[in-house]
Amino acid sequence: xxxxxxxxxxxxxxxxxxxxxxxxxxxxxxxxxxxxxxxxxxxxxxxxxxxxxxxxxxxxxxxxxxxxxxxxxxxxxxxxxxxxxxxxxxxxxxxxxxxxxxxxxxxxxxxxxxxxxxxxxxxxxxxxxxxxxxxxxxxxxxxxxxxxxxxxxxxxxxxxxxxxxxxxxxxxxxxxxxxxxxxxxxxxxxxxxxxxxxxxxxxxxxxxxxxxxxxxxxxxxxxxxxxxxxxxxxxxxxxxxxxxxxxxxxxxxxxxxxxxxxxxxxxxxxxxxxxxxxxxxxxxxxxxxxxxxxxxxxxxxxxxxxxxxxxxxxxxxxxxxxxxxxxxxxxxxxxxxxxxxxxxxxxxxxxxxxxxxxxxxxxxxxxxxxxxxxxxxxxxxxxxxxxxxxx
Numbered sequence: 106x107x108x109x110x111x112x113x114x115x116x117x118x119x120x121x122x123x124x125x126x127x128x129x130x131x132x133x134x135x136x137x138x139x140x141x142x143x144x145x146x147x148x149x150x151x152x153x154x155x156x157x158x159x160x161x162x163x164x165x166x167x168x169x170x171x172x173x174x175x176x177x178x179x180x181x182x183x184x185x186x187x188x189x190x191x192x193x194x195x196x197x198x199x200x201x202x203x204x205x206x207x208x209x210x211x212x213x214x215x216x217x218x219x220x221x222x223x224x225x226x227x228x229x230x231x232x233x234x235x236x237x238x239x240x241x242x243x244x245x246x247x248x249x250x251x252x253x254x255x256x257x258x259x260x261x262x263x264x265x266x267x268x269x270x271x272x273x274x275x276x277x278x279x280x281x282x283x284x285x286x287x288x289x290x291x292x293x294x295x296x297x298x299x300x301x302x303x304x305x306x307x308x309x310x311x312x313x314x315x316x317x318x319x320x321x322x323x324x325x326x327x328x329x330x331x332x333x334x335x336x337x338x339x340x341x342x343x344x345x346x347x348x349x350x351x352x353x354x355x356x357x358x359x360x361x362x363x364x365x366x367x368x369x370x371x372x373x374x375x376x377x378x379x380x381x382x383x384x385x386x387x388x389x390x391x392x393x394x395x396x397x398x399x400x401x402x403x404x405x406x407x408x409x410x411x412x413x414x415x416x417x418x419x420x421x422x423x424x425x426x427x428x429x430x431x432x433x434x435x436x437x438x439x440x441x442x443x444x445x446x447x448x449x450x451x452x453x454x455x456x457x458x459x460x461x462x463x464x465x466x467x468x469x470x471x472x473x474x475x476x477x478x479x480x481x482x483x484x485x486x487x488x489x490x491x492x493x494x495x496x
Contacts, residue, residue, distance in 0.1 A: 154172055
């Protein structure tokens, strides 16, 4: 997205990253493994405010970020675009920007919906966020649930601008198309027999992802409904893997393959091979894997607690939304798609069309609209706006 925005003539974009931790090998607690992303940063001016491994730990307090005031005050910026507020440096950046008269834009992915926090937590959150949100000039909503979240905490509609949570559609579409050339070879590598549908899960193996529900739902297909039972392929790793493998053995579910952690460049081959993707999470802010697989032209099934469901899934058109935790409903949702191969193809084509409009261009327009509104309110007009983004 930053590369795309850097080509906009009306913007002069500078990106500050709090740390360089993820640019090299590092331990990811969500995957319970040392990983190294194979998609490089660059294509726009950037700067790392903190360098070093920080002992591989990230939290609200870590890493300790120095030089933030100097970076903001010396840049002659018109606006600061902050990605979330879950780190003390991001909160400091908001306060510093206000102190020097720089407009502040906030883009996060918080979702409005269940599971709801306790009453005391809700009251405390309302007090804290009502104060924080008064410091924000414009809110860049990534989707409908995120927009409703801001509304719930008193943000007026004229301060909210849609900037969809998008991925590089061209990359995933082209890479999935390229993967078709060795689809059958890849199927053999995964030990998947021909003629059996493939259900895909891709993500961290954490309790809130409810992958155990997906295993139980697919295990039921081995005994009924399909002549050729679907195979379930799990891409990812995490703290729940041992328990999930034990659950599959207890169910005597053999039609499952564990692919482990795979890097971003490897995922399109899985998207090309699968017949549908399932995201059964109990609490998912968004779920970018839905964006990615839809670019491969595949139907999707997701729970009603996945933030992307409202915007990316059109019931019965390109997928199904089911109640989180309802294994029977999940099984029926999968069966509804797989029992009719022609329907599955039509739904996949609809996915490709829907995601084609959920793109970086919409982000560019949303950002420019927000900046134009801020400029009109503050009485500032400029042919080229200097924007810094803190992430």
